Amino acid sequence: xxxxxxxxxxxxxxxxDDILKVDSxxxxxxxxxxxxxxxxxxxAHFQDQNVTKIVTIESSGIAPAVFAGDCMDVPVIFMKKxxxxxxxxxVYTEAFSFTxxxxxxxxxxxxxxxxxxRVLFIDDFLANGQAFLSAEDLIQQCGAHVVGVGIVIEKxxxxxxxxxxxxxxxxxSLARIQAMKDNKILWK
Amino acid sequence: xxxxxxxxxxxxxxxxDDILKVDSxxxxxxxxxxxxxxxxxxxAHFQDQNVTKIVTIESSGIAPAVFAGDCMDVPVIFMKKxxxxxxxxxVYTEAFSFTxxxxxxxxxxxxxxxxxxRVLFIDDFLANGQAFLSAEDLIQQCGAHVVGVGIVIEKxxxxxxxxxxxxxxxxxSLARIQAMKDNKILWK
Numbered sequence: 001x002x003x004x005x006x007x008x009x010x011x012x013x014x015x016x017d018d019i020l021k022v023d024s025x026x027x028x029x030x031x032x033x034x035x036x037x038x039x040x041x042x043x044a045h046f047q048d049q050n051v052t053k054i055v056t057i058e059s060s061g062i063a064p065a066v067f068a069g070d071c072m073d074v075p076v077i078f079m080k081k082x083x084x085x086x087x088x089x090x091v092y093t094e095a096f097s098f099t100x101x102x103x104x105x106x107x108x109x110x111x112x113x114x115x116x117x118r119v120l121f122i123d124d125f126l127a128n129g130q131a132f133l134s135a136e137d138l139i140q141q142c143g144a145h146v147v148g149v150g151i152v153i154e155k156x157x158x159x160x161x162x163x164x165x166x167x168x169x170x171x172x173s174l175a176r177i178q179a180m181k182d183n184k185i186l187w188k
Numbered sequence: 189x190x191x192x193x194x195x196x197x198x199x200x201x202x203x204x205d206d207i208l209k210v211d212s213x214x215x216x217x218x219x220x221x222x223x224x225x226x227x228x229x230x231x232a233h234f235q236d237q238n239v240t241k242i243v244t245i246e247s248s249g250i251a252p253a254v255f256a257g258d259c260m261d262v263p264v265i266f267m268k269k270x271x272x273x274x275x276x277x278x279v280y281t282e283a284f285s286f287t288x289x290x291x292x293x294x295x296x297x298x299x300x301x302x303x304x305x306r307v308l309f310i311d312d313f314l315a316n317g318q319a320f321l322s323a324e325d326l327i328q329q330c331g332a333h334v335v336g337v338g339i340v341i342e343k344x345x346x347x348x349x350x351x352x353x354x355x356x357x358x359x360x361s362l363a364r365i366q367a368m369k370d371n372k373i374l375w376k
Contacts, residue, residue: 029300030250030264032257059246059266062218066251067258069220076218078247112217 001174003037005187008153014180018155026124026152027060038174039067042122042150045172046072049147051120053077053113055139057106057131060124064152068122079108079135091141095134098127106134113142126151126173129160136167148172156188189362191225193375196341202368206343214312214340215248226362227255230310230338233360234260237335239308241265241301243327245294245319248312252340256310267296267323279329283322286315294322301330314339314361317348324355336360344376 013021025031042064054076056065062078069076084090084107092107113119119139123131132149139146149164154173164171176188201209213219230252242264244253250266257264272278272295280295301307307327311319320337327334337352342361352359364376 023297024300025263028265028268028297030254030257030266032254032264033261035254036258059250059268062247062250063254063264066218066220066223066254069218070224070255073221075213076220076251077216078218080216080247109211109216112212 001038001041003034004152004175007031007034008175008177009185014183014185017180020153020155020177020180020185022153026063030063032063035063036067038064038152039069040071041174042068042120042172043071046120046148046150046170049120050118051147052117053144054120054122055079055108055113055135056122057081057135061122064124064150065122068120068150072120074120075112077108077112079106079138081106083107091138093134093137093141096130098130106138108138108142110142113139113144115143117142117144118147119144120148120150121146122150122152124152126154126160126164126171127158129158129163132160132164150174153177154188189226189229191222192340192363195219195222196363196365197373202371202373205368208341208343208365208368208373210312210341214251218251220251223251224255226252226340227257228259229362230256230308230360231259234308234336234338234358237308237358238306239335240305241332242308242310243267243296243301243323244310245269245323249310252312252338253310256308256338260308263300265296265300267294267326269294271295279326281322281325281329284318286318294326296326296330298330301327301332303331305330305332306335307332308336308338309334310338310340312340314342314348314352314359315346317346317351320348320352338362341365342376 095106151173178188179186283294339361366376367374
């Protein structure tokens, strides 16, 4: 997606060979026009999947997810990174953040997904795929099915895509970074 | 806002005289069509304020804020409830959550607001106003100015509105709850 690649090149910051900061338009400050275009792109790609719900993880996945949800006319559920103590009937799992190098609990209310739900998972980044695996665990605990994975920025030099594709899912990433070297991005 | 009041009455859950759960359309699962209408309503109300940025607090404020941001064609910044250790030049403050009965650190990157910014603050709930005061603190630390406060659901039986209006700000709440009694909502 050209508009997104330009935003990454012009407004992103390469911290090192592994870390890209995009908090000027995605992770902290949000470019609403770009997020809307991203949502429309996800909606177009997954339009034949009969998606009934979109699932994302708080907080950076919410903006692209709700614009996709608006286009597809389906609700968005954001899974929470917190103890499920205030929930009525939660499903939860232990997850691990490589970015923050710590464990956290990912949870959601069971009632918002059922066996008839066809779920599109949307997230801001795909790196090693651990966030997706945790989300998939909760979606399956609710009896629902993943029918697609929409990613804003993929670090193609990490194993996430292979891991998700091995499970037979369609992974659609809008920007695929093959490498970051000498302050430049090599696109896949 | 009639559509929102109907959603609260039909899909919200009154836990007790103080607590309303709206996680089926706002706080956990998001009704995108309703959030878009909410964003449009905020945009219409504050259209003459020359808003340059919208600020909200993660996570439940993000959906209404980005739809408003799309209408007004301005960026949204979501303040983070975390230690600002990964930020380059943060502003931060100690805040207190009455809902969770605990302190937390609210922070944002200083660079995303400047003295020329006219900020619309949007949040899902207004109760005692403490979240707004913490956000206002950060906005002012950046040298920017609050020009309006947009709230999805106001608990009018708490002191938040009075506290914000005393400072001279325009508070626009889309649903104002005067009381919750016997499982019924009395609108203001």
